[in-house]
Amino acid sequence: MRAALVSIAALSLAACQTVPDAAAPATGLDAAAPSSMQWLYGSGEAAGASIQAWRGIADYAIARSRERRVPQSVSMGIGGAVAEPQSCARGDSWKPLAVVFDVDETVILNQGYEYWATTTGASFSKETWEKWEKTGASYVRPVPGAVTGIRRLREAGITPVFNTNREFSPEGAARAIAAAGLGEAIHRDTLFLRGDDGVNSGDKDGRRALIAERYCVIALAGDNLGDFADVFNDDSRTPPERRELAARGDLAQLWGNGWFVLPNPVYGYSLKGTMGEVFPEGTRWSPETAPADAPAIMNEGN
Amino acid sequence: MRAALVSIAALSLAACQTVPDAAAPATGLDAAAPSSMQWLYGSGEAAGASIQAWRGIADYAIARSRERRVPQSVSMGIGGAVAEPQSCARGDSWKPLAVVFDVDETVILNQGYEYWATTTGASFSKETWEKWEKTGASYVRPVPGAVTGIRRLREAGITPVFNTNREFSPEGAARAIAAAGLGEAIHRDTLFLRGDDGVNSGDKDGRRALIAERYCVIALAGDNLGDFADVFNDDSRTPPERRELAARGDLAQLWGNGWFVLPNPVYGYSLKGTMGEVFPEGTRWSPETAPADAPAIMNEGN
Numbered sequence: 001m002r003a004a005l006v007s008i009a010a011l012s013l014a015a016c017q018t019v020p021d022a023a024a025p026a027t028g029l030d031a032a033a034p035s036s037m038q039w040l041y042g043s044g045e046a047a048g049a050s051i052q053a054w055r056g057i058a059d060y061a062i063a064r065s066r067e068r069r070v071p072q073s074v075s076m077g078i079g080g081a082v083a084e085p086q087s088c089a090r091g092d093s094w095k096p097l098a099v100v101f102d103v104d105e106t107v108i109l110n111q112g113y114e115y116w117a118t119t120t121g122a123s124f125s126k127e128t129w130e131k132w133e134k135t136g137a138s139y140v141r142p143v144p145g146a147v148t149g150i151r152r153l154r155e156a157g158i159t160p161v162f163n164t165n166r167e168f169s170p171e172g173a174a175r176a177i178a179a180a181g182l183g184e185a186i187h188r189d190t191l192f193l194r195g196d197d198g199v200n201s202g203d204k205d206g207r208r209a210l211i212a213e214r215y216c217v218i219a220l221a222g223d224n225l226g227d228f229a230d231v232f233n234d235d236s237r238t239p240p241e242r243r244e245l246a247a248r249g250d251l252a253q254l255w256g257n258g259w260f261v262l263p264n265p266v267y268g269y270s271l272k273g274t275m276g277e278v279f280p281e282g283t284r285w286s287p288e289t290a291p292a293d294a295p296a297i298m299n300e301g302n
Numbered sequence: 303m304r305a306a307l308v309s310i311a312a313l314s315l316a317a318c319q320t321v322p323d324a325a326a327p328a329t330g331l332d333a334a335a336p337s338s339m340q341w342l343y344g345s346g347e348a349a350g351a352s353i354q355a356w357r358g359i360a361d362y363a364i365a366r367s368r369e370r371r372v373p374q375s376v377s378m379g380i381g382g383a384v385a386e387p388q389s390c391a392r393g394d395s396w397k398p399l400a401v402v403f404d405v406d407e408t409v410i411l412n413q414g415y416e417y418w419a420t421t422t423g424a425s426f427s428k429e430t431w432e433k434w435e436k437t438g439a440s441y442v443r444p445v446p447g448a449v450t451g452i453r454r455l456r457e458a459g460i461t462p463v464f465n466t467n468r469e470f471s472p473e474g475a476a477r478a479i480a481a482a483g484l485g486e487a488i489h490r491d492t493l494f495l496r497g498d499d500g501v502n503s504g505d506k507d508g509r510r511a512l513i514a515e516r517y518c519v520i521a522l523a524g525d526n527l528g529d530f531a532d533v534f535n536d537d538s539r540t541p542p543e544r545r546e547l548a549a550r551g552d553l554a555q556l557w558g559n560g561w562f563v564l565p566n567p568v569y570g571y572s573l574k575g576t577m578g579e580v581f582p583e584g585t586r587w588s589p590e591t592a593p594a595d596a597p598a599i600m601n602e603g604n
Binding site for chain 2: 140242
């Protein structure tokens, strides 16, 4: 790890010297970008990770679409639980196959909005976000791999359906998707926004249920666990409990196997946790207290 | 995207209030962890992304190992270029199959070191890193998915080979790998450190050449582009040029298809770039200058 020779502290501070705040926004184009944005929007590593995820989505869904038996849906959050796979038979035929995608930081990168937020340091406001939804279409970029991945799905007869928590402009969301080279999205058929299930909530189970009535959903993709099931949105769970729910047991078997995550360390409900939660007992090393020769203790892990 | 309702600025500032520096280290267990560490070490999203990547690695390598024809290596950086796949025939037999892994933030999470760096705000020092290499083994955790992935490879007769830029202690690296539940690593056979090719450099092409003499390398995995080819370490490339090299053309075809990235927004050479580089022309939106109704301009993309 070349990176071993990079100071974590220095990196963090470098990021913070440019972090937006009212006092000192990073207005100059020569200022260092916040490190999470350097990674997601600027690095080859994030581009490679995204292309890899999109290849996995298309390979998985196309392989499923070629199976001969009556297709089944993937497990997904519906009605506050993770529903088992369901038969996709409808009468003596099948529902059309679909993959359900989140939009922001899953199929498109909202670089235009993040540029504005970083350079101004302005706090989030619904007014500005509404304007972004309505006018940002030509300021987005496709997530690397998404254009090829969506094209491969459409060519295989699989419908991309978009389930986003945007709430102000279906037209703007469809324009952004088209502008990124991802094709057409039709409101309430292949594009669902917050509220389209009659509930003004960021929870998506209700919209997943609407989509599953019409389509055989064979895979889900998003940057947030709520893009897969509302159970992950339960705020009574601590971050370690939420991570455990995703990384152990039955649900862990779904990653890369029907559920596909796109990386997003820039914003979202993934960015929670105290030092004590992120660094549990057993991980709190110090050069002063470390034994001269630590024993090789077997950790549990998956 | 529920996350649309989260303030980017607030998130960044929240992270920075806890960023280590000599003046105000985040010593308390109740302080918020830096956001990149909340994501990588604490979130279900990162756990899911890692499990997904590890499933891809094992599925890919095992499928390749079952092909009947004489196996070929994957394309990889050797001698400063990306070498085409090579035949793995040796005499009238084949070289044993291997997958080459970086170690830190690829197979293990260095939470012990990051905890110390964050709570003290100490700058990176070779002395402390050396102590970490030698005494940190029981303070690491496996990357989610790694234990299962490595076990699946070994059960299929594929040898995991570790190529790390750790430089002070092969014994410590082997202890950390074993402590994470990833099994045995033997120095200069299945474990190579900085300098093991006779060159004191973080470049890994020389060590990849040594490994390829002995093994048929069918896949590579790492958190840094240098884990795949030294061509990505050329500092004369700007971050956008480096991202372009990874995300376009022939090399883009390798992600998820022989080359596998683990996400790491916490440290490393991926964290570079000015605002102008991370937000190129065409992505610099402002609510003031945005047209009332932006046209859907087709972006190039992959």
